[in-house]
Amino acid sequence: MSQAPTYFEADVRLDRNSPVPLYHQIAQPIEDMILSGQLTPGTRLEDELSMARRLNVSRPTARRALQQLGDHGLLVRRRGVGTQVAPTRVHRPNQLQTVFDQMKSEGRKPTTEVLSYGSSPASAEVAAKLEIAPGTNITTIRRLRLCDHQPVGLMFDVVRSSIAPAAIALERDSFESALAERGVIVSMARQTVSARKATNPEAQLLRIPTGSIVLNLQNISYDESGKVTTYGEYLFRADRFALKGTLFAH
Amino acid sequence: MSQAPTYFEADVRLDRNSPVPLYHQIAQPIEDMILSGQLTPGTRLEDELSMARRLNVSRPTARRALQQLGDHGLLVRRRGVGTQVAPTRVHRPNQLQTVFDQMKSEGRKPTTEVLSYGSSPASAEVAAKLEIAPGTNITTIRRLRLCDHQPVGLMFDVVRSSIAPAAIALERDSFESALAERGVIVSMARQTVSARKATNPEAQLLRIPTGSIVLNLQNISYDESGKVTTYGEYLFRADRFALKGTLFAH
Structure with a gap:
């Protein structure tokens, strides 16, 4: 298992002393990268287990971060392929834009x-x-x-x-x-x-x-x-x- | 398998000549029943296979109907329990209310x-x-x-x-x-x-x-x-x- 990962690992800095929930600290920068086009449709993302291990968070926390990105229409799950950045047309911009x-x-x-x-x-x-x-x-x-x-x-x-x-x-x-x-x-x-x-x-x-x-x-x-x-x-x-x-x- | 079903089977009348997509014809009356309180939180719904057979629609059509209700926050899926009507507080009213x-x-x-x-x-x-x-x-x-x-x-x-x-x-x-x-x-x-x-x-x-x-x-x-x-x-x-x-x- 020494091959380079073929999926994207977000470089997320977590502030464990912040009251901002960890899943939100993980999801927000990934969302920004997708919406800004830095992460293009089709890019594969690591799964929740890998994300949980790598960022040293619980598996439910990683799941909730990925879930939130899925809810926003930013990720799609495909059988046999895993989680990918969704096509732009299904993105759901934050409706609660201030x-x-x-x-x-x-x-x-x-x-x-x-x-x-x-x-x-x-x-x-x-x-x-x-x-x-x-x-x-x-x-x-x-x-x-x-x-x-x-x-x-x-x-x-x-x-x-x-x-x-x-x-x-x-x-x-x-x-x-x-x-x-x-x-x-x-x-x-x-x-x-x-x-x-x-x-x-x-x-x-x-x-x-x-x-x-x-x-x-x-x-x-x-x-x-x-x-x-x-x-x-x-x-x-x-x-x-x-x-x-x-x-x-x- | 002669016991009565413990889940709710929506009495949906389908108009196969209508241009309205079948999944929409299935999901809409169920949504109305949930939002009006006729179907209460916790009520179990049949799964997609049962719904597809009973209403004589394809499995993807039944899946899409259930998916739409899930997207609206009206259904939750629980391991071992199946699909249930969600607690009221997570319902997402149609934002596109005309x-x-x-x-x-x-x-x-x-x-x-x-x-x-x-x-x-x-x-x-x-x-x-x-x-x-x-x-x-x-x-x-x-x-x-x-x-x-x-x-x-x-x-x-x-x-x-x-x-x-x-x-x-x-x-x-x-x-x-x-x-x-x-x-x-x-x-x-x-x-x-x-x-x-x-x-x-x-x-x-x-x-x-x-x-x-x-x-x-x-x-x-x-x-x-x-x-x-x-x-x-x-x-x-x-x-x-x-x-x-x-x-x-x-």
């Missing part, structure tokens, strides 16, 4: 200013939205999203304080990435998109005339166990932003 | 008027959107969507004439259902949502003052092979409609 990532993919330079950040016990109304007991400590965060130094969005989020990202993390990256740093992986979101006129205080922050049109995105995010992570309400200047999404029948 | 179905689920009564329906050779611009050769015959359809007899949406669609649904089918149901009747299953859509003011002719059809706010949904639908089926541009009265969606990280 607004932050959408802006980056459009060649803009998104930045974030945290306008306010505070904790309090949850009111009955907020508790219902987060599916927690009233009185549980929650953190309320208001952010201004800018693109190339121009205000584009006004973002309001409520999150259980036990998982609330630090303000500094939110000025660096998307809310979802800041949650992932804390080990919370958002896996589903329910969204409602409507449109209305901006109120006077909203218009001032967004630097538009009062009454200008804004897109209103209400968002409830869930982790992998189905628990609500975040309730958010976002306003975007309609003259500077359109929301993009990819939806699948399954 | 606006028509959303309106129905909100308790409204959507109806459709076909305003215009015509064929012509595709211009270079339209051909690029549908990913077809310029000059290919296309059908252009304008519809008015009403809820409880009040105009809510103005819908413009372009589709290859070879798969264009009949006007009468579009007055009965959603564009996707009308396509499915022709054997074309929409499996993915790319959407862009923005907001703007209605122009004068738009406002007249929607019965709102010129300049009222409308949601603008641009939609490209794809079939299971990745081929574009439809390019659509839809306007919704912002005072009467918000677009809902569920997004998954995988």
Whole structure:
């Protein structure tokens, strides 16, 4: 068994002290390599046993990493051949692309200013939205999203304080990435998109005339166990932003 | 082997003359039964071999039906137990819920008027959107969507004439259902949502003052092979409609 492997072994660096789950640390860089075209369709990948041994992780961890890539349409399993990178047309791009990532993919330079950040016990109304007991400590965060130094969005989020990202993390990256740093992986979101006129205080922050049109995105995010992570309400200047999404029948 | 089966056998009526794929005719009613709660989590389903024999379909057809239900998070496979209805929290509702179905689920009564329906050779611009050769015959359809007899949406669609649904089918149901009747299953859509003011002719059809706010949904639908089926541009009265969606990280 001294022959060179004919399959691709991802050079993955694992941070065992990070709260980010190991399977996610394994799958994410492989996903990036496939989506960027670095790993081409047809490339064979090692099996879960080899991956588990090589990266020194448990077999269920390796299986879950490969499973996640399979779920994203990035890998296909073929009898007698093993696991291969799937043809491009079946790739399922992450549908939960954040607004932050959408802006980056459009060649803009998104930045974030945290306008306010505070904790309090949850009111009955907020508790219902987060599916927690009233009185549980929650953190309320208001952010201004800018693109190339121009205000584009006004973002309001409520999150259980036990998982609330630090303000500094939110000025660096998307809310979802800041949650992932804390080990919370958002896996589903329910969204409602409507449109209305901006109120006077909203218009001032967004630097538009009062009454200008804004897109209103209400968002409830869930982790992998189905628990609500975040309730958010976002306003975007309609003259500077359109929301993009990819939806699948399954 | 005369004991009663301990698993559920779906009473599926197949129309072998329909262009709707057989696996879809099998999976759809089972999906409805699971989502409506008629089939409860933990219920065992027959395996593909039994289903293929009982419904007199090929084994790949039965496999594909079960596969589709598995992809929707509705079935789980367990070693030694077989295929079972999955726990509710892992169900993945169809993300491609049509606006028509959303309106129905909100308790409204959507109806459709076909305003215009015509064929012509595709211009270079339209051909690029549908990913077809310029000059290919296309059908252009304008519809008015009403809820409880009040105009809510103005819908413009372009589709290859070879798969264009009949006007009468579009007055009965959603564009996707009308396509499915022709054997074309929409499996993915790319959407862009923005907001703007209605122009004068738009406002007249929607019965709102010129300049009222409308949601603008641009939609490209794809079939299971990745081929574009439809390019659509839809306007919704912002005072009467918000677009809902569920997004998954995988």
